[in-house]
Amino acid sequence: MMELTPSIDSNQGQVILDVNSRVTLQDLVRVARGFATVSAEHGVVEKIEKARQVVDHFINESAPPIYGLTTGLGSLKKVRVSNELLLDYNQAVIMDHAVAVGPEAPLDVVRGTMFARLAALATGGSGVTPETFLGLLALLNSGVIPVVRMLGSVGEADLAPLADIGTVLIGKGEAWYKGTRMQGDLALSKAGIERLTLQPKDGLILVGANSFSAAVAGIALWDIQRDAQWSEVAATLSWAAFRANSSTLNVDIIRQRGPEAVNVGQRLLAMLHETKYQPQSIQDPLSFRCIPQVHGALAGAIARTETAVLAELTHSLDNPMVDVSANHLFSNGNFDPTEMVLHCDSLRNALYRIIVMLERRAGKLLSSHFSGLPTGLTSAEGYSGLDILPYTLISLTGEATRLAQVAAVQSGMAAEGIDDIGSSAAQSAINLRKLESIWRTMIAIEMVVAVRALQLADVKPGPFIQQIKDTLEAVIDGKETPAEKVRAIEHFIQSNDCFQVGHLQ
Incomplete structure (x- = not known):
């Protein structure tokens, strides 16, 4: 069980x-x-x-x-x-x-x-x-x-x-x-x-x-809303460790991409408040530079999916449906949840883009050529440090690629051809739940990498970054292998509100 x-x-x-x-x-x-x-x-x-x-x-x-x-x-x-x-x-x-x-x-x-x-x-x-x-x-x-x-x-x-x-x-x-x-x-x-x-x-x-599909999607969406906050925190830790150029967080410029992107940019700036470092480049890789835009798109996808899921939860979509005022039962097709499926598909696609960016950022931090830090973030010559974690990230990204695909309309026929299409709502929702689980693990991996990079980088963390860094270091204290550290952080982010941990309003 x-x-x-x-x-x-x-x-x-x-x-x-x-x-x-x-x-x-x-x-x-x-x-x-x-x-x-x-x-x-x-x-x-x-x-x-x-x-x-x-x-x-x-x-x-x-x-x-x-x-x-x-x-x-x-x-x-x-x-x-x-x-x-x-x-x-x-x-x-x-x-x-x-x-x-x-x-x-x-x-x-x-x-x-x-x-x-x-x-x-x-x-x-x-x-x-x-x-x-x-x-x-x-x-x-x-x-x-x-x-x-x-x-x-x-x-x-x-x-x-x-x-x-x-x-x-x-x-x-x-x-x-x-x-x-x-x-x-x-x-x-x-x-x-x-x-x-x-x-x-x-x-x-x-x-x-479609109560089963709606429940699977709704619970996954609840977890995704929590993960989205932690993902922004992980991205901000990586941003600071990479010493990315904060000029790209100019909210007046980001505003052209809409309010969701602006909100993300403002949260990143708030989390980076008083963090001191010398930017290492005038223009960073896209996985850093485009965080507000891509995470903003995710926020929009989450909001639209929530509306569609709640419609399934809060309306009588039975067939036949009872109309008390007309004193009659009407045959209908309201049980078809295509709208919810389309939004779940879109949300999985948005999550996949976040996952790809995450994998790229962690890879950049682990590469001396990009980060200026020791390859693998090792502190001793000849040790691999975290250099093998990209294998795990690549494996998880490959599985995410499969789960992000559109749920195909069922083409088989049942009931002697009367039931001749199917929205694949359950498959779409189940894949959303699976993708959320993979994303959560990858957020934990990015945090393991970013915390280690912050320990080596020439960065003076501001209060929020310092609080999150100290908290995560305590979570992984005593954990010997990278996988043990990832599991510890993953369990932690499942059970805690990121802004309360970091005391950010």
Whole structure:
């Protein structure tokens, strides 16, 4: 079983779902990693009940057929399901869609997925029964974590991974409870939860969303926002150690590249405040000179991706969707998350550019020709020092190259050709999470290199640089190999706010 990533404290209190507010990435992470409980205000349940009344109106033999309510799914959309079989049919929907394979999803992803589905259901457009909504809510709050497999979604609703959660709700499948893996019915029993008897449409509602993809992307995005700050710190340490020319941080000039680039330039200047050195060149390599512009582009990509991810978390995108005012259910294609996929793809591309710049900067610091410091940043003749770290950076950059590629639209056909495209949302989000992990490791490597370079360079650090340098030196104190130092710093940056460490407002 994969462990939760320790980026937010546990015991994060309570997240409240209500009809007037929208959840945030922080809410998602508080529930996913901090085990915050979730509650729904009475207005949410009332809204769900009203939508369900619309659904119930169409569960009779004389009403026109409604997809997924009184008919089969996919290629079976023309098959009318008799009223006496509807309950059995909805249990079968869950079991038949439980086709996910591959490695188990991390626990934070599973909890995040359940929360994402609840947040969307709370908007009232799905027509879910209150009992199923409250059953999923109880499952999340109980600490029961279904075993969910990572592979199987093509991105037109995460049918397969969401079905893994649904199997536990009906007393099937497998789950973790208090650190022990067990059958779903036993987990429910130990947690004091009644297994659900799904009502008409409940089966489709539980699987018919992109909650898995949105949770993976949202949690990765939270980590990326933290990493972006530390990456700027690492770049600033490298800047000082390289004795780069600060004339390129003129914010009046950078302003032509927009407010995000200006903000980065201003933060670099603030971090470099009172740092004294003699610039070694009138014009530095691009990996130094273009930090504000490229990191500014990353900031813009992060903001746009957050908007797209939150749209998946906070809207009812079910098909068919309930319109209470019209007293009807409407077939639609809102479950297609192409907008989120495009932004995740763009963000991975932006991250890749940051990664390439990072690899180049570290390489320049380790090269005497560029930095003027001993090759490998060694302090004794004949020792390699950190000269082998570029091998690791090159290897990681190669893996990042693969992960940065655009998620291809699925070209296969399912449901006898009815489901003939797929957005690849899950693949795009999973690759974003993987790329974030690689980037975090590379930030730690740049810090190891930059701290060592600062120890050798003719630089008088200002207060922020000195504080960060002292802190990182303490983190790696006693670590013998470069890899041990990298792991120590990586763990540190996962758990700390960079500006609080360096006392920068």
